[in-house]
Amino acid sequence: MKRAAIVLLLSLGATLPWLPTKTEAADPRIGDIKPFLTNQVPIHFDTDANRTHILQHTTSLSTRSRWSNMFTGFAFPFPNHYVVVDTKRRGSARSPRR
Amino acid sequence: MKINPSLVSVLAVCSATTAHADVFQYAVTFSGANESPANASFGIGVGTVDYDSTAHTLTLQAAFSGLTGLTTASHIHGPTVNPFLLNAGVATSTPSFAGFPLAVSSGTFSSVLDLTLASSFNPNFVMANGGTLLGAETALAAAMEDGKAYWNIHSSSFTGGEIRGFLVPVPEPGTLALGGLAAAGLAVRVLGRKGRAAKP
Numbered sequence: 001m002k003r004a005a006i007v008l009l010l011s012l013g014a015t016l017p018w019l020p021t022k023t024e025a026a027d028p029r030i031g032d033i034k035p036f037l038t039n040q041v042p043i044h045f046d047t048d049a050n051r052t053h054i055l056q057h058t059t060s061l062s063t064r065s066r067w068s069n070m071f072t073g074f075a076f077p078f079p080n081h082y083v084v085v086d087t088k089r090r091g092s093a094r095s096p097r098r
Numbered sequence: 099m100k101i102n103p104s105l106v107s108v109l110a111v112c113s114a115t116t117a118h119a120d121v122f123q124y125a126v127t128f129s130g131a132n133e134s135p136a137n138a139s140f141g142i143g144v145g146t147v148d149y150d151s152t153a154h155t156l157t158l159q160a161a162f163s164g165l166t167g168l169t170t171a172s173h174i175h176g177p178t179v180n181p182f183l184l185n186a187g188v189a190t191s192t193p194s195f196a197g198f199p200l201a202v203s204s205g206t207f208s209s210v211l212d213l214t215l216a217s218s219f220n221p222n223f224v225m226a227n228g229g230t231l232l233g234a235e236t237a238l239a240a241a242m243e244d245g246k247a248y249w250n251i252h253s254s255s256f257t258g259g260e261i262r263g264f265l266v267p268v269p270e271p272g273t274l275a276l277g278g279l280a281a282a283g284l285a286v287r288v289l290g291r292k293g294r295a296a297k298p
Contacts, residue, residue: 026222032193037201040254042170044193046222071257078179079187083170083252 028053031081041086047073055084120152124242124265126249128162132262133250134184141165141203141261145249146268147174149239156211156218156238158195160249163204167255172198172207173220174265176238176247182264188220189238189247203253213238243267 028051032044047053053073058065071084124147130139143162150157160172171194178186190211199205211218213235227233241247242265253260 034193036170037168042193042254044171046187046220073257076185078185080185080258081173081175081188081192081250081252082257083193084257085170085254 036085039087043084043086045082045084047080047082049078050075053082057086057088120150122149122151122239122243123147123268123270124149125268126160126263126265128160128249128251128261128263130256130261132248132264133256133259137256137260139164139166139256139260141251141253143251143261143263145207145263147242147249147265149242151239154213154235156190156213157209158211158249159208161206162251162261165203165251165253165255165260167253167260168201168203169199169205169251169253170194171200171252172250174238174247174249175262177241177244178246178248181245185258186241186246186248187222187226189223189234189241190220191218192220 026048028045028047030043030045033041036042043055045053045055052075054069055071055073056067057070058067070086071082073080073082126143126145126147128141128143128145130137130141133139141162141164143160145158145160145162148157149155156174171192173188173192173194174190175186176189178184194200195207195209195211196217197209198207213219214231216224216231219231219234219238223237224231224234227237238247245264245266248262248264250259250262252258
């Protein structure tokens with residue numbers, strides 16, 4: 001079960017969509033993502049100044065994937081670096097089934 | 099032999115401003131209050147950063163405790179726009195300093211960064227400073243000297259960092275001594291004037 005949580009994020013392909021305000025800045029990217037403790041996954045990423053960065057995840061990769069927000073880094077007039085730790089287990093983002 | 103206190107002061111100040119050092123020492127005091135925005139963490143810590151411009155190394159030492167979350171990363175960020183204020187991107191190794199204790203709420207850290215290695219810097223920081231390691235080192239050195247670099251400890255509870263501290267220059271012993279000599283010279287001169295003024 002603990003390992004499943006790790007596979008979950010790695011296979012989900014967490015991405016960093018952003019709201020562009022400047023065209024010259026580099027595309028946002030995840031700097032590092034790896035297992036942490038037994039059931040967590042920290043996701044490291046740099047942020048540009050004056051841009052809102054939203055970290056999202058999905059349970060499946062397809063054209064109809066539904067993405068959910070995990071973290072929002074609001075637009076500040078300076079760059080920064082965030083480390084978001086995901087503690088969700090596989091299936092936690094899905095509707096409960098019985 | 100009579101020594102002119104004013105001359106001593108001037109000589110001491112001149113010597114102090116021209117003193118050359120290859121190792122630049124900085125002190126760091128970590129706290130949640132030092133974060134931007136400040137947080138309510140009870141975590142605290144102290145650290146030192148020694149930058150050797152000849153050996154091109156950064157010697158890092160830190161001890162911290164009382165974090166709310168568990169450590170996830172640690173870096174030196176910079177440069178901020180203004181000294182001792184706000185935030186900046188990561189300058190040093192990513193995702194974290196090699197060997198920094200992770201998944202702990204307290205710990206100690208000691209390491210030497212070789213600034214001639216690409217792994218000692220955040221690739222984005224290198225790119226932003228001419229794309230060379232020398233450019234990155236120069237920019238980091240300037241940020242530290244200008245009070246625009248801070249050491250940040252990220253945790254699972256605070257995505258942007260739980261405790262941090264700006265690098266504050268530690269005066270060299272020689273500079274302190276010369277500064278003291280200059281102050282003593284000025285004091286002698288002022289006291290001398292007062293003494294003469296008090297005479298009837």
